[in-house]
Amino acid sequence: xxxxxxxxxxxxxxxxxxxxxxxxxxxxxxxxxxxxxxxxxxxxxxxxxxxxxxxxxxxxxxxxxxxxxxxxxxxxxxxxxxxxxxxxxxxxxxxxxxxxxxxxxxxxxxxxxxxxxxxxxxxxxxxxxxxxxxxxxxxxxxxxxxxxxxxxxxxxx
Amino acid sequence: xxxxxxxxxxxxxxxxxxxxxxxxxxxxxxxxxxxxxxxxxxxxxxxxxxxxxxxxxxxxxxxxxxxxxxxxxxxxxxxxxxxxxxxxxxxxxxxxxxxxxxxxxxxxxxxxxxxxxxxxxxxxxx
Numbered sequence: 001x002x003x004x005x006x007x008x009x010x011x012x013x014x015x016x017x018x019x020x021x022x023x024x025x026x027x028x029x030x031x032x033x034x035x036x037x038x039x040x041x042x043x044x045x046x047x048x049x050x051x052x053x054x055x056x057x058x059x060x061x062x063x064x065x066x067x068x069x070x071x072x073x074x075x076x077x078x079x080x081x082x083x084x085x086x087x088x089x090x091x092x093x094x095x096x097x098x099x100x101x102x103x104x105x106x107x108x109x110x111x112x113x114x115x116x117x118x119x120x121x122x123x124x125x126x127x128x129x130x131x132x133x134x135x136x137x138x139x140x141x142x143x144x145x146x147x148x149x150x151x152x153x154x155x156x157x
Numbered sequence: 158x159x160x161x162x163x164x165x166x167x168x169x170x171x172x173x174x175x176x177x178x179x180x181x182x183x184x185x186x187x188x189x190x191x192x193x194x195x196x197x198x199x200x201x202x203x204x205x206x207x208x209x210x211x212x213x214x215x216x217x218x219x220x221x222x223x224x225x226x227x228x229x230x231x232x233x234x235x236x237x238x239x240x241x242x243x244x245x246x247x248x249x250x251x252x253x254x255x256x257x258x259x260x261x262x263x264x265x266x267x268x269x270x271x272x273x274x275x276x277x278x279x280x281x282x283x
Contacts, residue, residue: 046261
């Protein structure tokens with residue numbers, strides 16, 4: 001994967017055929033994190049806490065629906081990925097990169113939750129077997145794409 | 158009025174403090190020269206919404222990437238990279254970082270924004 005250039009609001013990237021299929025496969029998984037995963041407060045009883053929790057879940061759902069629309073549009077858009085010598089080139093706006101980061105991190109977090117939220121620093125907590133391997137792959141691929149887009153944004157300033 | 162002094166009073170307690178002496182002096186006046194609408198709103202408005210006693214906290218987790226967390230702080234709070242990194246490292250090393258101290262509504266807004274990016278963020282009463 002390569003970050004080619006930024007021109008005004010458009011970021012141009014280049015991916016191989018395999019990387020493109022990985023990216024699209026990851027995007028198709030969205031959403032994975034259950035809405036109830038996020039809590040408004042950890043310890044304190046807030047005023048109208050139940051109503052506010054509902055509001056939070058509604059807000060997250062609206063955002064998720066919006067992101068899902070964008071994902072589906074991207075997956076079905078014919079001119080998004082243009083063939084080039086070493087694979088495909090595609091453009092993203094700064095805003096598209098933001099929602100893509102949200103989507104990728106949903107897949108990363110959702111895969112981690114499906115693994116039982118292991119402490120990744122403790123090697124013995126991440127058991128590798130036929131059941132966990134797909135989740136680990138998704139988690140790592142989503143993280144790899146996240147880093148790729150973050151580096152591009154960082155380099156562009 | 159400082160938020161702390163209001164907190165100790167029950168709803169309506171303030172009315173008696175302010176209004177009673179006023180009406181004692183003006184008992185003979187048919188139409189009191191007060192603005193009940195304005196004053197009532199000020200006194201009965203949810204004090205919790207007006208106070209700035211809510212902390213927006215980001216908690217450590219082993220899944221969100223450090224660069225990603227830094228990026229989200231920059232986007233959500235408009236911070237420069239150095240400040241965002243300092244808070245990210247606080248989360249990473251100390252287990253949490255207080256990102257903002259705000260009113261109920263603003264704290265909720267920030268928590269919503271952080272959770273849209275799937276960060277482990279909550280708001281807590283100070």
